[in-house]
Amino acid sequence: MSGNILPLSSWKWQEEDLVAPDEDVDFNNTLELTSWIVDQLRACPYNDVRSLIEKKKNITRLVQLKQLREKGTIVHPKLHLERQQKMSALAAFVTIDKVNSDPCKQCLHTKSRGPCAECVAGNNNLFNGACTNCQFSSTASACSFYEGKNRKAKKHGRSTSNDDHSSERFYLTPEVLEELTTRELERWRNMIENELDIRNVSCSTRKRPRS
Ligand SMILES: [Zn+2]
Numbered sequence: 001m002s003g004n005i006l007p008l009s010s011w012k013w014q015e016e017d018l019v020a021p022d023e024d025v026d027f028n029n030t031l032e033l034t035s036w037i038v039d040q041l042r043a044c045p046y047n048d049v050r051s052l053i054e055k056k057k058n059i060t061r062l063v064q065l066k067q068l069r070e071k072g073t074i075v076h077p078k079l080h081l082e083r084q085q086k087m088s089a090l091a092a093f094v095t096i097d098k099v100n101s102d103p104c105k106q107c108l109h110t111k112s113r114g115p116c117a118e119c120v121a122g123n124n125n126l127f128n129g130a131c132t133n134c135q136f137s138s139t140a141s142a143c144s145f146y147e148g149k150n151r152k153a154k155k156h157g158r159s160t161s162n163d164d165h166s167s168e169r170f171y172l173t174p175e176v177l178e179e180l181t182t183r184e185l186e187r188w189r190n191m192i193e194n195e196l197d198i199r200n201v202s203c204s205t206r207k208r209p210r211s
């Protein structure tokens, strides 16, 4: 880790310094929510997250969470601000220039959990073109803006016999787990946790910040 942690007041929204909210964050107040998120991103232990957020001190947009309906109540998606991938996605969301005019297909889908109401994608150097919501959800390669190598086979895309497993069912066995690297395991865990999040909606609309 290099460099000093910059104070939250280094970041501005429309000329005004960001101010850390009180302990009970109002998730419906986009400035308060964004300030709370930036406050955690700027001090997090991940270099990629910090370099993303430090790249732009005048933030580009505020985080407005997607509103999800669960049994008649409005709930917000969980942010999981301890996970590196989610933090880097949010750091990009508040700082990048948006290159897409329409939302990606995943964000349009009724099952999309966001977390942000707006679909924001940068150029191909960032998350291979995937939008920040898809990156957040560990589904970047399924984003309709994704330009990376592992693009899911399109209808007319070329697919070799090696990478077309669509007809095979995959089984997770202890042997398979043992062969995976720690990094791969963490990726799998994130994907599984995300899938569980999608099926199991949290009831909390307010979250206490971590101290
Ligand atoms: Zn999207």
Ligand SMILES: [Zn+2]
Residues within 6 Å of the ligand: 104, 105, 106, 107, 130, 131, 132, 133, 134, 135, 142, 143, 144, 145
């Ligand atoms: Zn997307």
